[in-house]
Amino acid sequence: MKSYTLPDLEGHFGRYGGSFAAETLVHALDELREAYDKYRVDPEFLREFAYELKHFVGRPSPVYHAKRWSEKLGGAQIWFKREDLNHTGAHKINNCIGQILLARRMGKPRIIAETGAGQHGVATATVAARYGLECVVYMGSEDVRRQASNVYRMKLLGATVVPVDSGSCTLKDALNEAMRDWVTNVENTFYIIGTVAGPHPYPMMVRDFQSVIGTECLEQMPVDAGRQPDYVVASVGGGSNAMGIFYPYIDYADIRLIGVEAAGEGLETGRHAASLNAGAVGVLHGNRTYVLQDEDGQIQETHSISAGLDYPGVGPEHAWLKDSGRAQYEVASDQEALAAFHDCCRTEGIMPALESSHAIAYALRLAPTLPKDKIILVNLSGRGDKDMHTVADFSGISL
Numbered sequence: 001m002k003s004y005t006l007p008d009l010e011g012h013f014g015r016y017g018g019s020f021a022a023e024t025l026v027h028a029l030d031e032l033r034e035a036y037d038k039y040r041v042d043p044e045f046l047r048e049f050a051y052e053l054k055h056f057v058g059r060p061s062p063v064y065h066a067k068r069w070s071e072k073l074g075g076a077q078i079w080f081k082r083e084d085l086n087h088t089g090a091h092k093i094n095n096c097i098g099q100i101l102l103a104r105r106m107g108k109p110r111i112i113a114e115t116g117a118g119q120h121g122v123a124t125a126t127v128a129a130r131y132g133l134e135c136v137v138y139m140g141s142e143d144v145r146r147q148a149s150n151v152y153r154m155k156l157l158g159a160t161v162v163p164v165d166s167g168s169c170t171l172k173d174a175l176n177e178a179m180r181d182w183v184t185n186v187e188n189t190f191y192i193i194g195t196v197a198g199p200h201p202y203p204m205m206v207r208d209f210q211s212v213i214g215t216e217c218l219e220q221m222p223v224d225a226g227r228q229p230d231y232v233v234a235s236v237g238g239g240s241n242a243m244g245i246f247y248p249y250i251d252y253a254d255i256r257l258i259g260v261e262a263a264g265e266g267l268e269t270g271r272h273a274a275s276l277n278a279g280a281v282g283v284l285h286g287n288r289t290y291v292l293q294d295e296d297g298q299i300q301e302t303h304s305i306s307a308g309l310d311y312p313g314v315g316p317e318h319a320w321l322k323d324s325g326r327a328q329y330e331v332a333s334d335q336e337a338l339a340a341f342h343d344c345c346r347t348e349g350i351m352p353a354l355e356s357s358h359a360i361a362y363a364l365r366l367a368p369t370l371p372k373d374k375i376i377l378v379n380l381s382g383r384g385d386k387d388m389h390t391v392a393d394f395s396g397i398s399l
Helices: 023-039 041-055 066-075 090-107 118-132 142-148 148-156 171-184 202-210 212-224 240-249 316-324 334-348 354-369 387-396
Strands: 063-065 076-084 110-115 134-140 160-164 189-192 230-235 256-262 281-285 287-291 327-333 374-379
Touching: 023 118, 023 171, 041 090, 041 316, 063 212, 066 076, 066 334, 066 354, 076 212, 090 118, 090 189, 090 240, 110 118, 110 171, 118 134, 118 148, 134 142, 134 171, 142 148, 142 160, 148 160, 148 387, 160 171, 171 189, 171 316, 202 212, 202 240, 202 316, 212 240, 212 287, 212 374, 230 240, 240 256, 240 374, 256 334, 256 354, 287 316, 316 327, 327 334, 327 354, 334 354, 334 387, 354 374, 354 387
Parallel strands: 076 374, 110 134, 110 189, 134 160, 230 256, 230 374, 256 327
Antiparallel strands: 063 076, 281 287
């Protein structure tokens, strides 16, 4: 029986989480919480969710021994959880399937979402097309520019993509606009949040749907690697891919959980997205967590080579895991992520997303310091096709 049971009934992970929302959204959140409480234990809902994960998403995704890379580094054995092999190319689809099944049962014909790197937007547009529902995706205009291929994919799938020109024109601002839409159209609209942030029940709900990642690893690692890993490593922006693989391992006290945030151009420069390493406790997008903010509490602009990590907050469960000491949170810079991206392509024949490349960069740093019989399991949360133009720009290559 699982001993870790957070959040509490009000959505708190210790001092974090909760529901800080406009009065106009309280009824919608109560309605969502009641629906999720009902369907999360409903056998028919769970059966349909499992069916879609297998037949539409293509799960289970395999674990993979990066053997040549491990030998080259001369230390611990590196394994990947291959979420890049899912339909749509990332972990985001797991959560979107769960939430759209809930939307259908709640009778909501219109779907909205926010997206940074575009993978959540693509996944949302995909499941909306799968079930014939209207779909509107909000995306910062800066992210529209650097993720043009994903914008086109969303449009091909029938979604309306709305560029957001306010603030830093990135994920934070897209989420703000999506929240405004939801307030305006709450009766017929379901908001599919893409990460483990937002007001309760979103952090819990997204975590639960994504926990299929770690649950599969618990079964796969003893078969394929001979035992469970010593370290589980994942990138952290909002934090859904990390919570998806961390959550089933929380009760395994001897397995270290390591999240990797985006150091951007360096923590000392202020141009980064490392909320847990350089932020302070505040309220953002409906929950209390670590936030990048100035002395007056104003949200600071962030920077990362990875659009999906370019967010000034983090899911409240990660804040709790940090403070409790159950997980540790490191950083990787733009340059380290870019180097890991290239190394992974050339050493293993796998093109990782720039988000995942941050986790890989830390694993490359960690592995040589450990004995060869240690195992590092990295959540390779998505594939890097979407990032080719960004990589080319940073590398000074003309496509």
